[in-house]
Amino acid sequence: MTEKIGVYVCHCGSNIAGVVTVAEVSQWAGEELASEGVVISRDYKFMCSSLGQELIQKDIQEMGLTRVVVAACSPHLHEATFRTACKNAGLNPYLCELVSIREQDSWVHTDKEAATQKAKAIISGGVARVAHHESLEPLRVPIHPDTLVVGGGIAGIQAALEIADAGFHVYLVEKEPSIGGHMAQFDKTFPTLDCSACILTPKMVQVGSHPNITLLTWSEVTKVDGYVGSFAVTINKKARYVNTDTCTGCGICWEKCPKKVRDEVFEVGLGNRKAVYTPFPQAVPKYPVIDAPNCTYFIKGTCKACEKFCPTGAINFEQKDEEITIPVGNIILATGYDLFDAKRIPQYGYGRLENVFTSLEFERLSNAAGPTGGNIVLRDGKTVPKAVAIVHCVGSRDQNYNPYCSSICCMQSLKFAHLVHERTGAEVYNFYIDIRTPSKGYEEFYNRLLEEGTNFVRGKVAEISSVARVPEEQGKLVIQVEDTLIGKQRRIPVDMVILSTGIQARHDAKEVAKMFGISCSADNWYIERHPKLDPIATMTDGIYIAGCVQGPKDIPASVAQGAAAAARVLGKIQQKEISLEPVRATVNQEQCSGCRICNDLCPFNAILFHEETMVSEVNPALCQGCGTCVAGCPAGAISGTGFSNDQILSQINGLLLLRITDQEYA
Amino acid sequence: MTNGNFEPVIIGFTCNWCSYRAADMAGTARMKYAPNVRLIRLMCSGRLDPTFIFKAFAGGADAVLISGCHPGDCHYIDQNYKALRRFHLMKRVLTQMGMEPGRLKLLWASAAEGALFASEINKFVEEVRQLGPLNWQVPGEAVSIPTQKTQVEVTA
Ligand SMILES: Cc1cc2nc3c(=O)[nH]c(=O)nc-3n(C[C@H](O)[C@H](O)[C@H](O)COP(=O)(O)OP(=O)(O)OC[C@H]3O[C@@H](n4cnc5c(N)ncnc54)[C@H](O)[C@@H]3O)c2cc1C
Ligand code: SF4
Ligand code: SF4
Ligand code: FES
Numbered sequence: 001m002t003e004k005i006g007v008y009v010c011h012c013g014s015n016i017a018g019v020v021t022v023a024e025v026s027q028w029a030g031e032e033l034a035s036e037g038v039v040i041s042r043d044y045k046f047m048c049s050s051l052g053q054e055l056i057q058k059d060i061q062e063m064g065l066t067r068v069v070v071a072a073c074s075p076h077l078h079e080a081t082f083r084t085a086c087k088n089a090g091l092n093p094y095l096c097e098l099v100s101i102r103e104q105d106s107w108v109h110t111d112k113e114a115a116t117q118k119a120k121a122i123i124s125g126g127v128a129r130v131a132h133h134e135s136l137e138p139l140r141v142p143i144h145p146d147t148l149v150v151g152g153g154i155a156g157i158q159a160a161l162e163i164a165d166a167g168f169h170v171y172l173v174e175k176e177p178s179i180g181g182h183m184a185q186f187d188k189t190f191p192t193l194d195c196s197a198c199i200l201t202p203k204m205v206q207v208g209s210h211p212n213i214t215l216l217t218w219s220e221v222t223k224v225d226g227y228v229g230s231f232a233v234t235i236n237k238k239a240r241y242v243n244t245d246t247c248t249g250c251g252i253c254w255e256k257c258p259k260k261v262r263d264e265v266f267e268v269g270l271g272n273r274k275a276v277y278t279p280f281p282q283a284v285p286k287y288p289v290i291d292a293p294n295c296t297y298f299i300k301g302t303c304k305a306c307e308k309f310c311p312t313g314a315i316n317f318e319q320k321d322e323e324i325t326i327p328v329g330n331i332i333l334a335t336g337y338d339l340f341d342a343k344r345i346p347q348y349g350y351g352r353l354e355n356v357f358t359s360l361e362f363e364r365l366s367n368a369a370g371p372t373g374g375n376i377v378l379r380d381g382k383t384v385p386k387a388v389a390i391v392h393c394v395g396s397r398d399q400n401y402n403p404y405c406s407s408i409c410c411m412q413s414l415k416f417a418h419l420v421h422e423r424t425g426a427e428v429y430n431f432y433i434d435i436r437t438p439s440k441g442y443e444e445f446y447n448r449l450l451e452e453g454t455n456f457v458r459g460k461v462a463e464i465s466s467v468a469r470v471p472e473e474q475g476k477l478v479i480q481v482e483d484t485l486i487g488k489q490r491r492i493p494v495d496m497v498i499l500s501t502g503i504q505a506r507h508d509a510k511e512v513a514k515m516f517g518i519s520c521s522a523d524n525w526y527i528e529r530h531p532k533l534d535p536i537a538t539m540t541d542g543i544y545i546a547g548c549v550q551g552p553k554d555i556p557a558s559v560a561q562g563a564a565a566a567a568r569v570l571g572k573i574q575q576k577e578i579s580l581e582p583v584r585a586t587v588n589q590e591q592c593s594g595c596r597i598c599n600d601l602c603p604f605n606a607i608l609f610h611e612e613t614m615v616s617e618v619n620p621a622l623c624q625g626c627g628t629c630v631a632g633c634p635a636g637a638i639s640g641t642g643f644s645n646d647q648i649l650s651q652i653n654g655l656l657l658l659r660i661t662d663q664e665y666a
Numbered sequence: 667m668t669n670g671n672f673e674p675v676i677i678g679f680t681c682n683w684c685s686y687r688a689a690d691m692a693g694t695a696r697m698k699y700a701p702n703v704r705l706i707r708l709m710c711s712g713r714l715d716p717t718f719i720f721k722a723f724a725g726g727a728d729a730v731l732i733s734g735c736h737p738g739d740c741h742y743i744d745q746n747y748k749a750l751r752r753f754h755l756m757k758r759v760l761t762q763m764g765m766e767p768g769r770l771k772l773l774w775a776s777a778a779e780g781a782l783f784a785s786e787i788n789k790f791v792e793e794v795r796q797l798g799p800l801n802w803q804v805p806g807e808a809v810s811i812p813t814q815k816t817q818v819e820v821t822a
Contacts, residue, residue: 074690075707103693104705108784114673114701121704517741519684519777527777539683539777540741583709601712603743626742627713631752643709649721652677655704656725659675 003037003131006065007123008056010047010072012102019106020119025071029123036127036654039063047072048081056082057089067133068096069126071119074103076539077530092135094582094642099126121658128654132646138579139620143229144329145573148173150221150512153181154555155547156334157203158562159569164212166570171326172207173235174217176265178283179204181336185266185360187367187374189555190415191445197369201282208284218289222323224331224516227624228542229578231328239319241290242276247314249286253306254278261294268360271371276306276315280369290315330542330569333526334562335512337503337548340395340402347463348394348499354379355477356464356497359412366419376423378496385495388420389479391461392432396502404523406502407552410436413500414445417454429455429492431481439554457492458485464497503552516543525551536564541578544568583625583642585618591637592616598629598638674728674794676703678787679718681710681746684735684776691780699784700791703731710734712745716756719770723760729794731787733773746774766797 009026011017022043030041040059044052047070059065068091070082075098083093101119109115145168149160152174160172172179183189184204186196207213216235223234242253259275266279273279275295278288296303297317307315342350342358350356355378357365368374377384390413396406410432417428430449435456437443450456463480469491476493483490505524506512513520518538519527526545529537536544544565547558572578587598587607594614599607606622607629609615618629618638630640639645680686686707692699708714711734722730732753740746753772761767771790775783 074693076687076690100690100693103690105701107693107696108699109701110698111701118701118704125704125706514739519687519739522778539687601748603745624742626710626745627708628710628742628745628748631713631715632748640709640713643713645715645717648706648708648715648718651706652718652721652727653725655677655706656675656722656727659673659726 003066004039004064005033005037005067005069005127005130006056006059006063007033007038007041007127008047008052008068008070008072009041009043009101009119009123010052010070011043011045012047012072012106013045016072016102016106019109019112019115020101021112021116025116025119025123028120029127033124033127036124037067037131038127039065048078053081053085056085060086060089060091065091066095067130069123069130070096070098071101071123071126072098074100094136095130095133097126097130097133099123117658121655124657125651125655129647129651132644132650134641136582136641139582139584140577140579141229143572143576143578144231144327145169146171146326146328147569147573148221148231148233148326148328148331149334150331151181151334151336151547151549152176152179152207152215152217153334153336153547153558154183154200154203155336155549155558155562156181156332157207158559159332159334159546159566160207160213161203161210162563162566163569164210166566167212168570168573169212169214171214171216171233171235171328173219173221174215175220176279177218177240177277177289178279178285179207179215179217180280180284182360183555184280184282185268185367186363187370188415188419190411191439191441193415193418197282204282204284215285217285221515227580228572229329231331231542232325233328233331234323234325237322237324238289239292239321240287241292241315241317241319242287243314243316243319244285244287246312247287248312249278249288250311252309252311253315254288256305256309258303258305259294259296261291267364267371268358270361270364330544330572331516332544332546332562332565332569333512333516333518333549334546334565335506335509335549337552338506340406340501340504342394342499342501344401345395348391348461348497349464349466349477350499353464353466353477353497355385355495356499358499358501359409359416360501362416362498366416366423374423376420383495384424385420385426387427387429387476387492387494388424388496388498389464389477389492389494390416390420390428390430390498390500391464391479392430392500393460394499394501395504397433402502402504402523404552405436407436408554409500409502411442411445411554413498414449416498416500417449418452421452421454426495427455429457429479429494431457431459431461431479433458433460439556457481457483457490459483459490503548505549509549516540518543518545525549536561536568541580542572581625581642583640584620584623585625585627585629585638585640586620587616587618588637588639589613589615589617591635592633593635593637595634598633601628601632603628672795672799674702674791674799675726676729676731676791676794677722677727678703678705678731678733679711679714680705680707681713681734681741682707683710683741684739685711685733685773685783687777688733688775688779688783691777692784693780695780697780697784699787702791702794703787710740710742710745711749712740712742714749714752716752716759719756719760723765723769723800728797728800729769729771729790731771731773731790733775733783736774736776739776765800768793768797769800
C-alpha cells in the first residue's frame with residue numbers, strides 16, 4: 001500500500017455525535033482500515049472550523065499524507081472547504097474525499113448501532129475510493145463580462161442597474177411590453193404608504209436610458225446553451241409592429257385605434273386598452289406594441305388607423321419575430337410570481353359574486369391612474385361601499401391550496417384597510433388567522449390600523465354568500481365566520497369583499513427552470529444553493545435568483561436580493577476567469593476500437609471521430625462530465641476523471657465491508 | 667425461510683444533481699428512513715455502468731437502487747433515459763441469472779423530493795427483506811458470479 005490516508009470524523013456538535021458514536025468510528029477506521037492505507041484517524045467537534053482544518057493540514061505536512069477522507073456533512077456543503085484546506089497544505093485538492101455521515105446517516109437514522117455501523121461503511125467506501133483519486137487541475141475558463149437578467153420587476157430592475165452602474169453590460173429581458181412588474185400596478189406600498197409609481201418610475205427610466213443596459217421587452221428567452229462564463233442565450237423578440245427607431249411614443253396611435261380590448265394583464269380585467277398599447281402611461285420603453293390577435297387589421301385585413309395617423313411612419317405591419325443569440329457570462333432570474341387564482345375556492349364566490357375582488361383588482365381600483373381614478377367603488381363603477389370585508393390568507397396556509405405563508409398578505413390587507421378607511425370612511429373588517437408583521441415598521445403599521453378603528457376578527461372565513469337570512473343582510477354579501485376569540489359563529493353583512501389572495505410560483509416556473517437547468521421546490525419556487533447562507537445562487541454555477549422567484553417576499557427583500565445577485569455577478573466578472581470542476585471524459589486512443597457508439601451517446605456532441613486514425617476523441621471544452629460515454633464504451637476505452645471505474649468499483653467494495661449490524665444473519 | 671433478523675444491505679447510486687440532493691433534503695428535514703442503503707454519488711445516472719451493479723451484488727449487496735432526476739430533468743439533457751434503458755436490460759439479465767428482479771429498483775427523485783426518497787427507501791428495504799438474503803445458486807444453472815462474499819466481515 002503506497003498511499004498514506006488520513007481519516008477525519010466530525011462530530012458536528014451533536015448533529016453527528018448525537019447518533020453516531022464518533023470516537024468509536026474514528027478508532028475503528030484507524031485500526032481496521034490500516035490495511036487499506038489509513039495511517040491516522042481522528043475525530044473532532046467541528047471539522048470545518050479553522051482548528052479542524054488545521055488538524056488536517058498539520059497531518060498532511062508532518063505525516064506526509066497523500067490522501068484525505070473527511071466524514072462530515074454533505075459534499076454540497078463543505079467539499080470546497082476541505083479541498084481548499086488540503087490545497088493550502090500542499091496536497092492536490094482532488095485527493096480529498098468528503099463523505100456524508102450527517103445528511104445520509106445521523107440525521108436520518110435513530111438506531112445508534114446501525115447508524116454507527118453505517119458511518120463505518122461509508123468511511124470504508126470513501127477510503128477505498130480515495131486511493132484511486134488522481135491529482136487534477138481545475139479547468140480555467142474566461143468569464144464573459146455581459147450579464148443576462150430575466151424579468152423586469154423590481155428585483156430584476158435593481159439587479160440590472162447595480163451591474164450597469166458598475167460599468168458592465170446587461171441584457172434585461174422582459175416578456176411584457178414594459179418593465180415594472182407587479183409593483184407598477186400598485187398605488188401605495190406598505191408600510192410607509194409611499195406612492196409606488198413615485199419610487200418605481202425613476203428606476204424604470206434609468207433602466208431605459210442606461211448606456212450599459214440593452215432592454216429587450218416583449219421578448220422571451222427560448223434557449224440556453226453553455227455554462228458559467230460562457231452561456232449562449234437565444235432570445236425571441238416578438239414582433240411589435242412598431243419601428244422603435246422612429247417611434248417617439250407620442251401616443252397618437254392608441255388614441256386613434258378604434259379597437260378596445262379588455263386589459264387582462266395590467267388592469268386585471270377591470271379596464272380597457274387599445275389594440276395598439278403601452279400597458280400604462282409611464283411604461284418603459286415608451287414604444288407601444290400591436291396586439292395582433294386583437295388588431296382589426298390582422299383580423300379583417302383593413303383598418304391601419306394607427307399607420308395613417310402615426311406622424312413618424314413608425315407602424316410596420318410587416319415586422320416579424322426576430323431571434324437573437326447573445327453571449328453572457330452570468331444569468332440572474334427575476335421572473336417573479338403569479339397571484340393565487342381565487343376561483344379555486346368556490347365558497348368565496350369570486351367570479352360569481354360581483355363585488356368580491358382580488359387583491360390585485362383592489363390595487364387597480366385604489367390606484368389614482370387606475371380604471372376608476374382611484375375611487376374605491378363597487379363593480380357598478382359608482383357605489384361607494386359602506387362596509388368592506390378583507391379576508392387574509394386566501395389560498396395560503398391551507399393544506400388544500402398553498403400550505404406556505406405568502407408573507408405579504410397580512411401587510412397588504414392592512415394597507416387595503418387603511419386605504420378603504422381613508423378614501424370611503426367605510427366600516428372595515430379584517431378576517432385573519434394570525435397577523436404576521438415581522439419586518440421593520442410593520443408592527444407599527446398594524447398598531448396604527450388598530451387605532452384607526454379597523455375591526456379585526458380572528459377566524460378563517462367559511463363562506464361568502466349573497467343569500468340573506470335576516471332583513472339587514474338583504475342585498476349584501478354575508479361573511480360567515482367563526483370568531484375564535486369569542487368562540488361564536490358570526491354573520492357579517494358587507495358591500496364589498498377583498499380577498500387577500502396569496503402569491504404563488506409562476507404557472508411556467510417549471511419550464512423556465514428547466515430551460516436554465518435549475519431546480520424548483522415542491523411549490524415550484526426556485527431552489528437556492530443554501531436556504532440560509534446562500535439564498536441567491538442556485539446549484540447551477542452562473543445562475544442566480546432574485547425576488548419572488550425564490551419565494552414570497554416584499555419589495556424591500558426583493559430589492560435586497562436583486563442587489564445581492566448583482567454583487568455576486570460583479571464578483572465573478574472581476575475574477576475574469578473561473579475554475580470549473582475538471583470532471584471530464586477522455587478516450588484512451590490505444591484502447592478505442594472505433595465503434596463510434598459513444599459518438600451518439602454524448603448529449604453535447606463533445607465526441608468527435610477521427611476518420612484517419614479511426615478513433616474517437618472527447619473535446620474537453622464541450623464535455624460536461626456526465627459520464628454516459630464512459631459507461632457506454634464497450635471497449636472500456638473512456639475514463640472519466642473524478643468518477644473513474646476504479647474509484648467507483650472500489651467504493652462499492654468499501655461500502656460493503658460491513659453489514660447492518662455486527663450480528664450476521666443465518 | 668424466516669427473514670426475521672435479516673437486515674439487507676443495499677447499494678444506491680444517485681446522480682449529483684437531483685437524487686443526491688433529495689437525499690440531502692431528507693437529511694436537512696430530519697426525515698427518518700431505514701439505515702440499510704449506502705449511497706454512491708455519480709454525476710448523472712447515465713454514468714451507471716452495468717458492471718457497477720454486478721460488482722455490488724458480487725460484493726455482497728442484497729439489492730441495488732438506481733436513482734436520478736425525473737425524465738426530462740436530467741442536467742445532461744436526457745442521459746437518464748439511457749439509465750432507464752440500462753435498468754430494464756439489467757433487470758432481464760439479472761432474472762436470467764436467477765435473481766429476483768425486485769432486487770433492482772429505479773427511483774426518480776427531484777431535489778425537492780426528500781420525503782419521496784425516504785419513503786421509497788423504506789418501501790424498498792421492506793421488499794428486499796421479504797426477498798431474503800441474496801442467494802445466487804439456482805439449481806441446474808451455471809452461475810459465473812462468485813457466490814461467496816469476497817470481503818471479510820469485521821466486527822467493531
Ligand atoms: C396585491 C399585492 C400588493 C402588494 N403590495 C406590496 C406593498 O405594498 N409593499 C411591498 O413591499 N410589497 C408588496 N407586494 C409584494 C410585491 O409585489 C413583490 O415583493 C414584488 O413585486 C416582487 O418583485 P419581483 O421583481 O420579484 O416580481 P414581479 O413584480 O412579479 O416581476 C417579475 C417580472 O418578470 C417578468 N417575467 C416573468 N416571466 C418572464 C419570462 N419568462 N421572461 C421574461 N420576463 C418574465 C414579469 O412580466 C414581471 O415583469 C404586494 C403583492 C401583491 C400581490
Ligand atoms: S465507444 Fe469506446 S471504443 Fe467505441 S468509439 Fe467510443 S471510445 Fe472508441
Ligand atoms: S462524459 Fe458526457 S458530456 Fe462528456 S463526452 Fe462523455 S457523454 Fe459527452
Ligand atoms: S443528472 Fe440526474 S439523472 Fe442525469
